[in-house]
Amino acid sequence: MAVQSLYTELYRLIETGETVFLLSEYQCDGSIVPKLVPERDAGLFAGLTELQLSPHATRCGPLTTMQNPNGSLVLLERFMAKPRLIILGGGHISLALADMAHLTDFDTIVYDDRPSFANSERFRTAKTVICDSFTRLAEHISFGPSDFVVDVTRGHLHDKECLEVLLAGPEPAYTGMIGSRRRVAIVLGDLKKAGFSTQRIERIHAPIGVKIGAQTPSEIAVSIMAEIIAVKRTEQGQGQWLSSSLGMIEAIAHRGFVPEAVITVLATEGSVPTEVGCKLGMSYEGALAGSIGGGCSEAEAIQIGRELIRKGGWKVHDIDLTDSAEDEGMVCGGTMRVLIQKV
Numbered sequence: 001m002a003v004q005s006l007y008t009e010l011y012r013l014i015e016t017g018e019t020v021f022l023l024s025e026y027q028c029d030g031s032i033v034p035k036l037v038p039e040r041d042a043g044l045f046a047g048l049t050e051l052q053l054s055p056h057a058t059r060c061g062p063l064t065t066m067q068n069p070n071g072s073l074v075l076l077e078r079f080m081a082k083p084r085l086i087i088l089g090g091g092h093i094s095l096a097l098a099d100m101a102h103l104t105d106f107d108t109i110v111y112d113d114r115p116s117f118a119n120s121e122r123f124r125t126a127k128t129v130i131c132d133s134f135t136r137l138a139e140h141i142s143f144g145p146s147d148f149v150v151d152v153t154r155g156h157l158h159d160k161e162c163l164e165v166l167l168a169g170p171e172p173a174y175t176g177m178i179g180s181r182r183r184v185a186i187v188l189g190d191l192k193k194a195g196f197s198t199q200r201i202e203r204i205h206a207p208i209g210v211k212i213g214a215q216t217p218s219e220i221a222v223s224i225m226a227e228i229i230a231v232k233r234t235e236q237g238q239g240q241w242l243s244s245s246l247g248m249i250e251a252i253a254h255r256g257f258v259p260e261a262v263i264t265v266l267a268t269e270g271s272v273p274t275e276v277g278c279k280l281g282m283s284y285e286g287a288l289a290g291s292i293g294g295g296c297s298e299a300e301a302i303q304i305g306r307e308l309i310r311k312g313g314w315k316v317h318d319i320d321l322t323d324s325a326e327d328e329g330m331v332c333g334g335t336m337r338v339l340i341q342k343v
Helices: 003-015 039-044 046-053 092-103 134-140 156-167 181-193 198-202 217-235 244-255 295-311 322-328
Strands: 020-026 032-038 058-060 063-067 073-079 084-088 107-112 128-131 147-151 174-177 261-269 279-282 288-290 314-320 335-342
Touching (some): 003 020, 003 244, 032 039, 039 046, 046 073, 063 261, 073 261, 092 107, 092 217, 107 134, 134 156, 147 156, 147 217, 156 174, 174 217, 181 198, 244 279, 244 288, 261 295, 279 295
Parallel strands (some): 084 147, 107 128, 147 174
Antiparallel strands (some): 020 032, 058 063, 063 073, 261 279, 261 335, 279 288, 314 335
């Protein structure tokens, strides 16, 4: 499959909310055999299952790799949809929270029933703004496991309407509800009486946010965002959430970028300005899409990429950032292992 067709189809699948595996076999003769496997079909591919269960495979975040004795390499990459932050309620806290979500690579949806609050002019950084009754929430949004949901409506009746929709469907990665302890107790108590799962209800973060003594809407938004990031990175994420890798894929799928080489971060150690799974697409002339951290790390990998574009094949390369970081007075250092391939 041509690289443009491969990544276009990958992007199409993850945009629909699919989790997708990209299984690639890097042969000793320099050839590469990629295969896209939607998670729903993963059980049909013995090679994928064998790799995940193999004691010789190494799992790091969203990647599983296995170096064979003959020098060939098998790489399994797991791609998830970009996480959505769904804000129920369009008040002052929501406004600050939407801006923070934009900075931290969430696609943000804001929902409120008041036209003066729920409009794109007010929420400039939100991807989608919906204005309708909270009783019609299920008609507009289908919630899933890659969603982070913040309930900050103006009253406990609306809170209950929203949470009833959430509890009736697939569980999001995070659900948080604002309110005093009394308001929270009333709403959650009513939901338990209505027969919703006690276990699901007890996993709702309420009262919402990290306890930092927040008072203003912006400070409260900071506490909420901190809690969401903690869940994303530790409780639910397990290193699976990668927004940086999607930049290259989106450029190929939507902007017609055709890379001549692709660089993928396989592993990191120490303080490096990137994460496992990030991707950079490049052309020989210097066009780039995506990122593996910028600076000296990218420069070294790009130089090898240019060599591979000329002669073909693939290469695993270790980049040591310690010396360059000290020379430049930077706080980052450590090492990163990258896979560089001509496509």
